[in-house]
Every structure is written in structure tokens, then in C-alpha cells.
Amino acid sequence: MYGGIGAATVLLSLAFGAVAGAPLSRSIAIGLYLVGSVILIFGFFVGNRGPLRHDNDDDHISIIPRGVRRATMEERKEAINISVLFVVIGLGLIVLGVISDSSHKLI
8 A cells, every 4th residue: 555655656746747847856755745744634634533423324315414323442443543554654655755855965
């Protein structure tokens, strides 16, 4: 998952960098920064879901839910695990962006 997201980000960054006429290493770094930040924000919001869920009725289709129910322990653990996954992937992409950024030297 991490490799696929990283590879797609690099390819799209190279395409946009070529169109814009920017240096390739800088366009890769900016792409990794942007995608990493979006995934990090997404992970934050997934992890901050409340303890209540919509009560879905399979036989009744409605835009506005009729009620709410308490989330099961499994649903709460799943939300935290998905949040951690997105935060780790987002931070990893940002770190790769820092490493590949040509405008700043690390050492």
C-alpha cells in the first residue's frame, strides 16, 4: 500500500513537474508533501469519529438517518487502526519528501 501510493505520487509529480517546467527532484518533493499531508489529515479525521454511528435500516432508504446507536468495540478499534495506518503512511511520505527535496540540505 505504501509503495503503491508513493509510486503513484512520484509519477503524478513528475508529470506535473514536466508540464510546469520545474526541476524533477523538487516536483517529487512537493508531490510527496501534498499527498502525505492530505493522508495525514484524513487519518486525523478518521480517528476522531465519535462513539455513535448511524442506525442503518436495510429496508428503509433515507438520506437522513432515523437514529443513532453506540459503536461496537470492534468498530472503534477498526477506526483507530485505520487512523494509525493513514498517519504512518502520511508521515512516511512527508519524510520521503524531505529526503528528496533539493532546495534544502539535510547534512
